Amino acid sequence: MYTFKNKISRHFELLLLAIVILLITASCGGGGGGDDNPGPSEQELAFDKLKGDWGITNNGKIELDGGDVAANYVGFTLSFTNGAFTTTNAGDLFPATGTWEWVGEGINQIRTGRGKLVTITSLTTTNFEFSFTKTASNSVAGVSGNYVIKVTK
Incomplete structure (x- = not known):
């Protein structure tokens, strides 16, 4: 005969079993198989390509509104470190030294x-191409317009 005492005992056993299953699942990381070390982020991988010294001497270019203006920046170089950059012969395009950061997560x-x-x-x-718009409000000197720059390592 199934008594009230047996019924409580059975509920207690089921509760205890549920707690044990919960503890086992939690101790295994929830069974998600997640990687504790997911590897480098997209920005870290991009920075590995970006860091170092770049120049226009090997098939590089500097264009303003589609026209070649590289002759105005002979020997232009650009070098990136984590959070900083330096330039040579950048004229009014960039300062000799400066800082940079990623915009958002991209x-x-x-x-x-x-x-x-x-x-x-x-x-x-080995190749880095970028663009920016220089307006009267963000230029100290020089020509406003749309610049496209390609530099190589």
């Missing part, structure tokens, strides 16, 4: 410390 735009928004159109380990 890898398509960076912003310089002076607020210039740069759009990355192509980035490999």
Whole structure:
């Protein structure tokens, strides 16, 4: 005969079993199989390509509104470290030194410390092409317009 005492005992056993299953599942990380070390982020991988020294001497270009203006920036170089950059012969395009950061979580735009928004159109380990718009409000000197710059390593 099934008594009240047996019924409580059975509920207690089921509760205890549920707690044990919960503890086992929790100790195994929830069964999700998640990786504790997911690897480098998209921005870290992009920075691995971006870091280092870039120049226009090997098939690089500097265009203003579609016209070649590279002759105005002979010997232009650009070098990136984590959060900083340096330039040579950048004229009025960039300061000799500055800072930069990714815009948001993506890898398509960076912003310089002076607020210039740069759009990355192509980035490999050997080629880097980017564009920006220079307006009267963000230029100290020089020509306003749409710039496209391609540099190589």
